[in-house]
Amino acid sequence: MYTCDLDRMADKIKTMSKFGDAGHGGITRYSLSPEALQARGEFVKRMEAIGAEIKTDDMANVYATLKGSEPDLPNIVMASHCDSVKNGGNYDGILGVMGAMEVLESIADQKIPHKHNVTAMIWTNEEGSLYPPAMMSSGVICNDYLPDDIKKNFIHENMLASKSVLDPEKTFGEALEASGYKGARENRLNNKDYMAMFELHIEQGPILEAAKKDIGVVTCVLGMINYKIKVYGQSDHAGTTPMKYRQDALYGASKVLQYLHDELDKLDPELVYTTGEIYCHPNVHTVIPDYVEFSIDARHEKPEVIEQVVNVIKSMPKEVVKCKVDYEVAWTRDTVYYDKELVNYVQEAVDELGYSNQKINSGAGHDAQFAAYMMPTTMVFVPSKDGHSHCEPEYTSPEQCTQGASVLLNAVLKCDADK
Numbered sequence: 001m002y003t004c005d006l007d008r009m010a011d012k013i014k015t016m017s018k019f020g021d022a023g024h025g026g027i028t029r030y031s032l033s034p035e036a037l038q039a040r041g042e043f044v045k046r047m048e049a050i051g052a053e054i055k056t057d058d059m060a061n062v063y064a065t066l067k068g069s070e071p072d073l074p075n076i077v078m079a080s081h082c083d084s085v086k087n088g089g090n091y092d093g094i095l096g097v098m099g100a101m102e103v104l105e106s107i108a109d110q111k112i113p114h115k116h117n118v119t120a121m122i123w124t125n126e127e128g129s130l131y132p133p134a135m136m137s138s139g140v141i142c143n144d145y146l147p148d149d150i151k152k153n154f155i156h157e158n159m160l161a162s163k164s165v166l167d168p169e170k171t172f173g174e175a176l177e178a179s180g181y182k183g184a185r186e187n188r189l190n191n192k193d194y195m196a197m198f199e200l201h202i203e204q205g206p207i208l209e210a211a212k213k214d215i216g217v218v219t220c221v222l223g224m225i226n227y228k229i230k231v232y233g234q235s236d237h238a239g240t241t242p243m244k245y246r247q248d249a250l251y252g253a254s255k256v257l258q259y260l261h262d263e264l265d266k267l268d269p270e271l272v273y274t275t276g277e278i279y280c281h282p283n284v285h286t287v288i289p290d291y292v293e294f295s296i297d298a299r300h301e302k303p304e305v306i307e308q309v310v311n312v313i314k315s316m317p318k319e320v321v322k323c324k325v326d327y328e329v330a331w332t333r334d335t336v337y338y339d340k341e342l343v344n345y346v347q348e349a350v351d352e353l354g355y356s357n358q359k360i361n362s363g364a365g366h367d368a369q370f371a372a373y374m375m376p377t378t379m380v381f382v383p384s385k386d387g388h389s390h391c392e393p394e395y396t397s398p399e400q401c402t403q404g405a406s407v408l409l410n411a412v413l414k415c416d417a418d419k
């Protein structure tokens with residue numbers, strides 16, 4: 001078994017954490033921002049130093065490839081993202097990039113033989129924090145393979161026109177042109193020149209740490225539904241309307257929310273559900289709200305359980321406190337299972353390295369889930385301290401990061417030897 005280098009990994013973590021350093025332990029590194037371009041520059045510099053060939057595609061995804069002994073065989077790719085949310089941590093996404101770099105550096109440094117070309121890749125704009133939506137370039141690149149209701153959200157031209165949330169005068173397309181990383185469309189990841197994709201990522205939850213496991217062998221991305229719940233009332237003056245005459249949509253919405261949580265609590269204990277978004281009209285303290293809309297996002301591996309959630313939503317009272325209640329599907333996604341063979345390579349690699357591990361699913365979305373529609377794909381998780389992610393306390397130790405990279409390295413080599 002081969003292992004990656006702890007000092008080299010720690011150095012990468014330290015260096016990458018400077019790009020977008022927000023001054024209190026985390027980073028703000030929006031896609032294609034000057035900070036993100038610094039991170040890309042570091043990636044290119046280190047990859048060129050080991051003799052990797054650099055390419056970019058028309059979505060500014062970056063590919064660094066080490067040639068194999070049979071370079072006409074399709075490539076094996078390892079990919080993740082280097083952008084972050086506002087005040088995010090030093091590991092989400094960038095760990096998968098650093099892990100991929102570490103694999104190529106280990107191959108070069110230890111002169112590890114391999115037949116296939118091996119590629120480390122940066123996906124552009126995974127978070128969608130500045131230019132929505134999230135997973136933008138994997139949505140574009142894998143578009144032909146995505147289910148219809150997902151693919152329509154990632155039409156290339158619409159993505160180029162996506163407006164900056166900070167400055168609506170600026171579009172993603174302009175940032176792409178200005179980045180210096182826009183390349184040829186023919187360089188896009190595809191399932192002819194590439195045969196498998198691996199993504200190393202932090203878990204972003206508390207399960208591995210609580211179970212005292214080093215590695216999560218990821219099997220799927222959870223299926224989910226996202227519904228909009230709508231409550232219709234009547235606006236009136238907050239000072240002159242006696243309570244018994246009111247149709248208060250926000251009060252009604254609070255009753256519906258309570259009902260949904262009480263009923264969903266009775267379903268499978270592994271079900272997770274969230275109301276994270278609420279819209280109240282007119283949102284003025286002197287006016288009784290006449291319209292409230294809130295989201296309900298529910299995730300579970302099994303479609304039967306998701307079906308039960310839908311039944312709960314359908315069973316909501318049609319009227320509460322004299323307000324009409326309605327719902328609409330925003331979007332849904334079936335559970336995406338990762339490729340069995342690739343999952344096995346990861347499992348064998350972890351077992352042979354002697355790291356404690358368990359199977360785990362991903363509740364979060366990743367570029368790998370879109371890639372999985374196009375080609376055999378899988379993921380490797382390492383623990384997140386206290387389960388924190390998308391925030392500055394996000395932490396995974398250099399030792400754990402290096403273990404993740406070693407798993408990635410050996411899984412890639414197993415794939416290389418088998419095909």
Ligand SMILES: [Zn+2]
Nearest residue numbers: 081092093126
């Ligand atoms: Zn991520």
